[in-house]
Amino acid sequence: MSRSPSSAPENDANLERPGAAVNKIEKFPMYIDAEWCESSSGRWFDTKNPYTGDVWAQLPEANETDVNRAVEAAHRAFTSGPWATMTPSDRGLLLHRLGDVIAANARYLAELEVRDNGKLMVEMLGQMKYLPRWFQYYGGLADKIEGAVTPIDKAGMFHYVTYEPMGVVGAITPWNSPLLLTVWKLAPALAAGNTVVIKPSEFASASMIGFAKLFEEAGFPKGVVNVVTGFGQEAGGALVGHPLVKRIAFTGGNIGGRKISEAAAHQFKRVSLELGGKSPHIIFGDADLPAAIKGVISGIFAACGQTCMAGSRLLLHSSIHDEFVEKLVERMEQARLGDPFEETTDIGPIATEAQLRKILDYVEIGKSEGAVCVLGGKKATGLNCGRGWFFEPTIFTGVTNDMRIAREEVFGPVLSIMKFESDDEAIEIANDTPFGLSAGFWTQDLARAMSLPKRIRAGTVWVNSYRVVSYMAPFGGMGQSGFGRENGAAAIHEYLETKSVFINPKSSISNPFTLQ
Ligand code: NAD
Numbered sequence: 001m002s003r004s005p006s007s008a009p010e011n012d013a014n015l016e017r018p019g020a021a022v023n024k025i026e027k028f029p030m031y032i033d034a035e036w037c038e039s040s041s042g043r044w045f046d047t048k049n050p051y052t053g054d055v056w057a058q059l060p061e062a063n064e065t066d067v068n069r070a071v072e073a074a075h076r077a078f079t080s081g082p083w084a085t086m087t088p089s090d091r092g093l094l095l096h097r098l099g100d101v102i103a104a105n106a107r108y109l110a111e112l113e114v115r116d117n118g119k120l121m122v123e124m125l126g127q128m129k130y131l132p133r134w135f136q137y138y139g140g141l142a143d144k145i146e147g148a149v150t151p152i153d154k155a156g157m158f159h160y161v162t163y164e165p166m167g168v169v170g171a172i173t174p175w176n177s178p179l180l181l182t183v184w185k186l187a188p189a190l191a192a193g194n195t196v197v198i199k200p201s202e203f204a205s206a207s208m209i210g211f212a213k214l215f216e217e218a219g220f221p222k223g224v225v226n227v228v229t230g231f232g233q234e235a236g237g238a239l240v241g242h243p244l245v246k247r248i249a250f251t252g253g254n255i256g257g258r259k260i261s262e263a264a265a266h267q268f269k270r271v272s273l274e275l276g277g278k279s280p281h282i283i284f285g286d287a288d289l290p291a292a293i294k295g296v297i298s299g300i301f302a303a304c305g306q307t308c309m310a311g312s313r314l315l316l317h318s319s320i321h322d323e324f325v326e327k328l329v330e331r332m333e334q335a336r337l338g339d340p341f342e343e344t345t346d347i348g349p350i351a352t353e354a355q356l357r358k359i360l361d362y363v364e365i366g367k368s369e370g371a372v373c374v375l376g377g378k379k380a381t382g383l384n385c386g387r388g389w390f391f392e393p394t395i396f397t398g399v400t401n402d403m404r405i406a407r408e409e410v411f412g413p414v415l416s417i418m419k420f421e422s423d424d425e426a427i428e429i430a431n432d433t434p435f436g437l438s439a440g441f442w443t444q445d446l447a448r449a450m451s452l453p454k455r456i457r458a459g460t461v462w463v464n465s466y467r468v469v470s471y472m473a474p475f476g477g478m479g480q481s482g483f484g485r486e487n488g489a490a491a492i493h494e495y496l497e498t499k500s501v502f503i504n505p506k507s508s509i510s511n512p513f514t515l516q
Pocket of ligand 1: 201237240251252254274307308411
């Protein structure tokens with residue numbers, strides 16, 4: 001069944017807050033070839049509001065047939081139709097227009113995200129207002145993908161290098177920042193001239209459907225962007241396995257990342273993997289402590305620690321350890337848990353019930369390993385928590401870097417604190433991890449600020465700051481945090497093929513049995 005795009009989303013920027021109506025479960029049909037449709041099986045799955053624990057929306061459960069249809073639509077749009085012949089400058093303008101439409105609908109998109117994943121409205125609104133920058137930046141790059149003429153070492157021969165789009169890109173994204181992490185893929189992929197099929201997380205797909213509505217408003221030709229909703233193995237797996245999908249851009253956990261990498265390898269498909277982390281956050285003895293405390297909070301307690309870049313290992317110099325812990329605990333005891341829509345809330349719920357259980361398990365693991373829980377450690381049930389999936393901000397001291405709470409990603413508000421004596425020791429602990437996504441350190445010593453980043457094995461290093469991202473700054477991991485980079489000018493080349501062209505005006509081959 002398909003419905004006309006105009007009748008599909010039952011909510012609009014002008015309508016009530018999504019999910020706000022009592023007992024009303026909204027349906028968000030998916031978007032394939034510019035049509036709003038159900039799954040061919042007719043099956044829908046529920047998505048729950050983490051603040052209430054209630055089902056608030058339903059999405060089509062896409063199967064292989066649906067994914068095939070989306071990929072074929074994207075392939076058609078890539079090979080024929082207006083997108084295939086559009087000049088890069090016009091493509092760029094279209095991306096700019098999409099940015100404008102997003103800006104006009106930022107609040108609506110933010111509300112969908114908060115409803116679906118429980119993150120704070122204040123954060124999600126900030127993210128949504130920032131999204132247009134990606135389309136402006138990559139829209140500007142669309143007509144600056146310049147090739148080169150080579151002074152080739154072959155007499156009389158003309159040689160040039162040119163860059164071409166790859167075809168259909170499959171974007172598979174997680175639940176923690178659904179639209180931001182999609183846009184990191186979508187903007188460069190479209191600027192490069194590809195078409196895209198997006199498979200958002202089954203735990204947070206509604207905002208992606210709200211977002212899809214905006215492609216039409218911006219004037220994208222049909223089939224250029226498609227959204228299939230469903231589960232990892234079935235819908236995601238079908239996308240990865242489809243031979244017409246030339247490139248997979250994945251953000252998610254290491255288990256899914258490994259499966260996708262293996263499946264893509266069967267077809268030698270290009271993949272980027274933005275995976276998990278166990279990022280070190282180092283506070284040297286000379287740091288501005290009040291600022292560093294805020295930095296640590298933003299690293300691990302913002303978004304309930306459900307961020308890939310969470311500064312989950314805190315390394316404190318022994319000279320400031322006790323004072324820092326005391327002040328951090330004091331500050332976090334005052335953190336206000338509650339409705340993520342309220343401006344006064346500091347900490348919202350955990351996105352899923354399963355995630356809440358996982359966090360609880362890790363707290364038990366930490367205790368059994370001998371770490372000392374100096375704050376939190378339990379499901380939160382305060383006055384403002386309602387029936388939501390809340391977890392208390394949790395701090396462990398006396399952690400050693402071989403404990404599981406120091407080595408494995410918890411993806412929750414759980415901080416593991418360790419002590420160090422020297423810069424060398426801090427760097428050694430920081431680098432002693434299978435991950436390598438990000439790291440931060442605080443110091444007022446310029447020499448240290450300048451020299452340490454190159455000694456830290458991580459894709460991003462923040463000095464006297466934390467959790468800063470930009471469309472201009474490459475982001476991605478080393479080691480088990482994955483490979484490939486998103487953001488920054490070079491990211492557009494992650495979605496391009498390089499072609500080398502030799503033209504011999506004289507039509508000659510000197511010796512056919514040797515390399516020319
Ligand atoms: P997840 O791996 O469970 O799911 C991510 C996406 O992959 C979902 O859309 C899911 O349906 C899909 N998927 C899962 N298995 C699949 C398979 N076999 N084939 C195809 N698709 C499959 O991750 P999550 O729980 O949604 O997100 C949390 C994880 O994401 C954390 O580990 C976090 O660190 C990571 N993350 C990384 C970054 C980064 O930029 N490095 C950013 C955000 C989140």
